[in-house]
Amino acid sequence: MIGKERIHCRKDYSIRDKEGDYVLYWMQAAQRVHYNHALDYACMRSRELQKPLVVYFGLTPDFPGANLRHYVFMLEGLEEGARSLEKKGIYFSLCLQSPPAGAIELADKAALLVMDSGYLDIQYRWRSEVTAAVSCPVVEVETNIIVPVETAAEKEQYSAAPLRRRIHKKLLPFTGYTAGDLEYEGKHYKPSEPFPHEISVKDIPDVLKNLEVDRSVFPSPFFRGGYENARNLLDRFLGSGVYHYDQLKNDPTKKMTSGLSPYLHFGQISPLEVYHEVQQVNAHYTGGFLEELVVRRELACNFTHYNADYYNLRCLPSWCLKTLEEHSTDKRPYHYSPEEFEEGTTHDPYWNAAQWEMRISGKMAGYMRMYWGKKVIEWTRTPDEAYEILSFLNDKYELDGRDPNGYAGIAWCFGKHDRPWQERPIFGKIRYMNQKGLKRKFPNIDEYVSEIEDWKKKYLS
Ligand SMILES: Cc1cc2nc3c(=O)[nH]c(=O)nc-3n(C[C@H](O)[C@H](O)[C@H](O)COP(=O)(O)OP(=O)(O)OC[C@H]3O[C@@H](n4cnc5c(N)ncnc54)[C@H](O)[C@@H]3O)c2cc1C
Structure with missing residues (x-):
């Protein structure tokens, strides 16, 4: 059913x-x-x-x-x-x-x-x-989506906790169906002449020749599209990453996450299939991953479904807007232009590496996305400017960009779905991240920077 x-x-x-x-x-x-x-x-x-x-x-x-x-x-x-x-x-x-x-x-x-x-x-x-x-x-x-968006909740949810409770209560009936490979028993349709504007998808370079698209960003050297590639990544994750996910998912040098977000974004793999496969693994290892795949991902769908302002600051709860406003005149330690951000030429080698990871591969490591977003807030004149720069870069370079997760992720950097923290300059009560914390959490973080430097030599020359 x-x-x-x-x-x-x-x-x-x-x-x-x-x-x-x-x-x-x-x-x-x-x-x-x-x-x-x-x-x-x-x-x-x-x-x-x-x-x-x-x-x-x-x-x-x-x-x-x-x-x-x-x-x-x-x-x-x-x-x-x-x-x-x-x-x-x-x-x-x-x-x-x-x-x-x-x-x-x-x-x-x-x-x-x-x-x-x-x-x-x-x-x-x-x-x-x-x-x-x-x-x-x-x-x-x-x-x-695993639980249909309006079945999961009838209005916008302000954090993960209430949605988690609702989803866990309702999940079971939506996971029973092992969709796919349904036999088609109908006749093969053959139009008397091709449909208007119909083209063949077999020869991709030829399709691209006829498509006047923005060519300013080169295809990812790491990610090729399609279900089979998604399935290979999933199988690799099930073979190893899933067992280390809770400990190592944040470390940008370890690459222990599934890598599935571009495929989920384009609908090339179903979240339900991923859910079913991960369910085969001992539950001791899978809680953290399923929280991201189901609760966090579906919280993002809840956000864009119910909040018409999901792409700008007005989507934030009033405490975030108030605290950002109260600190709007605080002195910023650095200020960078949109071009300097895009070119990854800030004073911070970790931020620059994250920016170039995204520019080259089309997918920034998950933990670095948070650091990347928080620092743009700190190094721009206004939160509005920061919001605009983050959305532009995320949508332009991430293969999984232009997605509910991207809009929710950026909003999270400004306090959405989070709680107030201790008040500090610029951020007010919004959660803050700094370089010291990054180095403390990942003592080997310089390896990440070196790897991205190698990519720059290899892919940009
Ligand atoms: C500033 C910022 C921008 C982001 N932009 C995007 C984006 O454009 N597109 C995007 O898909 N995700 C985005 N995220 C969320 C998250 O970082 C990515 O989904 C994750 O890094 C994708 O890698 P993965 O597939 O290897 O994840 P895994 O850890 O293997 O997780 C599996 C899946 O769960 C979902 N998931 C994981 N983390 C989150 C999260 N925090 N919120 C919602 N869903 C999650 C994704 O669909 C992901 O593919 C952003 C987060 C931040 C803080």
Whole structure:
């Protein structure tokens, strides 16, 4: 059972349920075949309605904040997904056009439109636009989350603790389903002529040639997109990292985390699949990891779902705004321009290393992200300026950027989901981090700096 709370009817079935040439799945946030509840639901309905299934993906060159690094990673995943769908006999259509415009066009001949869920403004806007415009029934299925966002909580949660309690109470029914590999029994759809703006995803360089995207950020030399690569990382993590996670996850020199965030961001692997696999390991080792994967990740979805200001300072609780305001005229020890931050040329070798780790690989170590964010608050004139710089850099360089986790992570640096700490200059009651603490926690932190220096020689020359 997919679970009825994952399934939301957005336009009534009675409108047109027996007409149409196919069932259309508009793939958007869940870019995978395996463990995809929305795809499974579309398959099921196509069988019921005796219509073939068509999967559509709209490729727009100007998705906010996306650049070559993100497009290459995403296309690698889509190319693999297209092959898997083809093997199942399901028609996959990649169209070079605005995703909602393409969905509206193809829905014209659909008996039913199925969409998956993402929790950012643009994704809500696109889904509403499509739902309002089409005349077939529309169903949305939440598959990139373990407990559907409104089932987990009916309003914004102010910290992890209340959401943790709710999620743990409700988790079980949502983990029973081992989605994926649903057999498609319908006919293979063959349009009499290609859909408008349809292109082949087989030759990625060729797709990129026709895509006028921002090319200022090179693809990651470390992360290749797609389910298989995600699965390899997961298997590696299950073989070793998971047993050391609680002790070593923070140490940027140890690389003991799963590395899955880019794949989770693009929906190339399902959090439920990761959950199921990790559940096979002795529970003694897995509590810390599942807290991040389930509670922290779903707290971020709760945040962007319920807080319309998730990308600016106004998302913060009043105590944070008040304390930042009270310290807004405190003297800053350093001030850097957005360019100096972007070029990683501050006085702090650890901060610079973190910035270059992100610029080169597309993924900064988790603990360094906190240090990185806190220091930008300390070295800018105003919290607004700091917020803007952090969001810009995070979205531009992180492969997992432009994600609820990114917006929640940045907001956390300003006190969101945290508690007041002892008052100090600039930060007020917001938690503070310093270089001394970093060195104390990781006496070998200079190895991290050396490694990133080696990367700079190797990848920037
Ligand atoms: C300033 C700042 C910016 C951040 N930007 C992003 C971002 O753009 N995208 C992003 O996915 N995460 C972001 N995070 C959260 C976290 O640092 C990353 O999710 C984590 O480092 C990803 O590495 P991993 O997949 O190896 O994590 P693992 O430790 O292996 O965790 C597994 C998964 O759990 C989730 N997770 C882990 N830590 C957190 C967390 N603190 N909050 C929410 N979910 C978490 C992620 O989905 C992650 O992939 C940010 C944190 C901060 C403080």
